[in-house]
Amino acid sequence: MSQTAPQAAHPAPAPATPAAPATQADPASVDTPALLNRWQLIGMSVAIVFGILSALVQLLGWQADGRAAADTEQLVRVQEIQSSLLRADALATNAFLVGGLENADQRADYDVAIETVLTGITAAADAQPADRAVLEKLAVAVNDYATAVAQARDYNRLGYPVGAEYLSGASTTLRDALDGIPTLEALAQANTDRAEGSMNGQHPFWLLLIGVLALAALVLLNQQLARQFRRRINKGIAIAAVILLAVTLVGVVGAWIRDASNDNLRDGDLALAIDQADARTAANDAKANESLALIKRGSGARFVADWETSAGDVEASLRRDTGDQWNAYVAAYREIRELDEGGDWDAARDKATTDGADGSSEPLDSFDTVSEQIVKTASATVVDDLESGQEIALGVSVLSLLLGVVAAVFVARGIGERRKEFS
Amino acid sequence: MSRIRTSRALAATLTAGLLLLGACGYDDTVVPEPDTDKTTPAAVTPPVECDDATTSYDPSNDRTAARSELKNNKRLVVGVSADTLRLGSANPFEDNDIEGFDIDVARAIADALGVSLQLRVISAAERITLLKSGDIDLVARNMTMNCTRWTEIGFSAVYYNATQKVLVRKDDVAAFEKDGLASLAGKNVCAPTGSTSIDNITEAQPEAVAVGAANHTGCLTKFQNGEVDAITGDDTVLAGLAAQDPYAIVPEQDKLTDEPYGIGANKDDVDLIRFINSVLDERRGNGAWQASYDKWLKPYLGDATAPAPKYGR
Structure with missing residues (x-):
């Protein structure tokens, strides 16, 4: 940058130039040192405020990405609780069909599922204070459910019909409004909204606006100086403007790239993780309804209708890598219903409880396993992506602040030169 | 002085901004209130008075006529309870087979008809609805005979006085x-x-x-x-x-x-009811009723004999 008005422009001989333009300040009536002080303060303030605001907006973006990662992890936790709870219910209801002496492996799987639910609730309450009150109620509901299932199991081992009543009561209460499942649905929705909201935390437009306003202010300041001192460009202000422009460009481009990347994550892996977790939950709900319909022995029309609703939810999220398992499960389920409605309850029960490939449990378990893996992979991708480059983003934010200060120093020097010339 | 004041104002503004930034938080999660069920209670049917609530149709052993009234002529579908211990309940020690005093009656009827028996677990509230809709042929689920029910369905003769x-x-x-x-x-x-x-x-x-x-x-x-x-x-x-x-x-x-139990049937299936009455007669006569009572109910309710049937409807 060169100065285009190298000639001396001492303001002192002002009385000898009566033909000066009307717009030009009359040096005789202006306190030039005070004016220069004011301009210097304004110019420095513009640069520092620019640095602080740019840094703040970038810091907001950095924080938003961090929050989005944490929100996604919380969402995954909540959905894992939901899937595990319905998995536990599917296992408990299915075990009931075989009588009091339940399958030991199935019992162990039930215990693992309930343990996953309880540890998940604790972890989720630690991670998100806003969920804590609802999670406390959920913990009570899960405790009531597990207690009722334990009572059901005890009575079933004694051969008493009241055991089945405890079990169906526990399953029904679990799905009742304001109890387990609706609470988890509310938690999942709240955390989905939070994660998606946090992913919108990049603000390239605001960075651009701050940069444009700061540059405009420096240009105006330069114009004022040029009028007073007959120099078109002040070197210090020009260097400060270049710094501000560079910071603005880097900030805007960085935020824009981040914003586009977050949009892709939200519509891609995050949507996949949410959909597949929903499908996994619905599939286990379907299996529980299959067992409850059999427990009711031909009078479980409500559970048959609920099965269809759950199956519809699964099929809305079906993928190529889960389709075979689900279709195999549906085929087995249809056979079970046909047997039950045809009067052969024993054969229907056998098909619903066998571990073999011809039963309904094996394909459902496969679907559950594959779905769980898809959710884990997709959610890990989201979290990794959101957390990647966090240090760089924070560094750029700090650098913006420092460069704002540096720009302010250049403004001070540029105007300081004019002060020296004046004195 | 002016510069100091401006700097202080600037610093205060920035500090406030940073504090606001740090205070960014989340609203607490709220579980939405469920829609309240606004179903209106069912209208109460005034009780019907009569003096022959336990009177059924004369017995007949016309099996062909009875089978012709089944929904499926190779299968008898009977609505039962699976959680009423001693009357009708699933036995987890016997492959969850449903058994009890009521179930013995249902089995005897199916055997006499020469068809397979399908037990369908129903609730008390479903008994009349399912009989009227034709989803089941009979109800053997501790069903009390009364005049109001006779206006909607038919009954066999009394098989137990509860x-x-x-x-x-x-x-x-x-x-x-x-x-x-x-x-x-x-x-x-x-x-x-x-x-x-x-x-x-x-x-x-x-x-x-x-x-x-x-x-x-x-x-x-x-x-x-x-x-x-x-x-x-x-x-x-x-x-x-x-x-x-x-x-x-x-x-x-x-x-x-008094709660006299009868086997419930569709109101139009009179031939089936007559046939059931002949089966109940036979059970009273050959000791099957007594054996069933002694097995399921006597330990809890003491001695009892089969109630005398009343015919002539």
Whole structure:
């Protein structure tokens, strides 16, 4: 940058130039040192405020990405609780069909599922204070459910019909409004909204606006100086403007790239993780309804209708890598219903409880396993992506602040030169 | 001075901005309130008066005519209970087979008809609806014969005379045996929603608080969880509940009502009802009724003989 008005422009001989333009300040009536002080303060303030605001907006973006990662992890936790709870219910209801002496492996799987639910609730309450009150109620509901299932199991081992009543009561209460499942649905929705909201935390437009306003202010300041001192460009202000422009460009481009990347994550892996977790939950709900319909022995029309609703939810999220398992499960389920409605309850029960490939449990378990893996992979991708480059983003934010200060120093020097010339 | 003031203002603004930034938080998660169920209660049908509630059709052993009235002529679909111990309940030690006093009657009818038997578990509230819709052929589920029901469905002759009684906690037995129903004043008494038992207890002891449940086993879970103090119902059903809980006792007491059991059928299936009556006659005569009673109910209800049938409808 060169100065285009190298000639001396001492303001002192002002009385000898009566033909000066009307717009030009009359040096005789202006306190030039005070004016220069004011301009210097304004110019420095513009640069520092620019640095602080740019840094703040970038810091907001950095924080938003961090929050989005944490929100996604919380969402995954909540959905894992939901899937595990319905998995536990599917296992408990299915075990009931075989009588009091339940399958030991199935019992162990039930215990693992309930343990996953309880540890998940604790972890989720630690991670998100806003969920804590609802999670406390959920913990009570899960405790009531597990207690009722334990009572059901005890009575079933004694051969008493009241055991089945405890079990169906526990399953029904679990799905009742304001109890387990609706609470988890509310938690999942709240955390989905939070994660998606946090992913919108990049603000390239605001960075651009701050940069444009700061540059405009420096240009105006330069114009004022040029009028007073007959120099078109002040070197210090020009260097400060270049710094501000560079910071603005880097900030805007960085935020824009981040914003586009977050949009892709939200519509891609995050949507996949949410959909597949929903499908996994619905599939286990379907299996529980299959067992409850059999427990009711031909009078479980409500559970048959609920099965269809759950199956519809699964099929809305079906993928190529889960389709075979689900279709195999549906085929087995249809056979079970046909047997039950045809009067052969024993054969229907056998098909619903066998571990073999011809039963309904094996394909459902496969679907559950594959779905769980898809959710884990997709959610890990989201979290990794959101957390990647966090240090760089924070560094750029700090650098913006420092460069704002540096720009302010250049403004001070540029105007300081004019002060020296004046004195 | 001016510069210092401006700098201070700037610093204060920035500090406030940073504090606001740090204070960014989340709203607490809220579980939405459920839509309240605004279903209107079903209209109460006024009871029908008659003097032949236990009178059925004359027996007939015309099996062909009876089979022609089945929904599927190779299968008899009977609505039963699977949770009423001693009358009809699934036995987890016997592959969950449903067994009991009512089930013996259903099996005898299917055997006599020469068709397979399909037991369909139904609730008490479903008995008349499913018979009228034709989803099931018969109901063998401790169903009391009364005049109101005769206007909607048909019945076989009486196969057991039950009575309505009250079950209480073990520590309430002394009070109940001393004061009878008066001891239930202010207590929660459970019976299946929509059953005549709940009406009978509120009529006999208006100061008792009637609590409904889906079925008698649902009442037992409420009883065990301390939500109700007593259960009322047929002595046969209460015997099954008492068998599952040593602290649930049916004290010595006068009966509240008579509850004559009949096999329910569709009102139009008169030939089927006549055939069932011939099967019931045969069971009374060949000792099958007595053997079934002795096996399922005698240990809890004492000696009894088969009720005499009344025909001529």
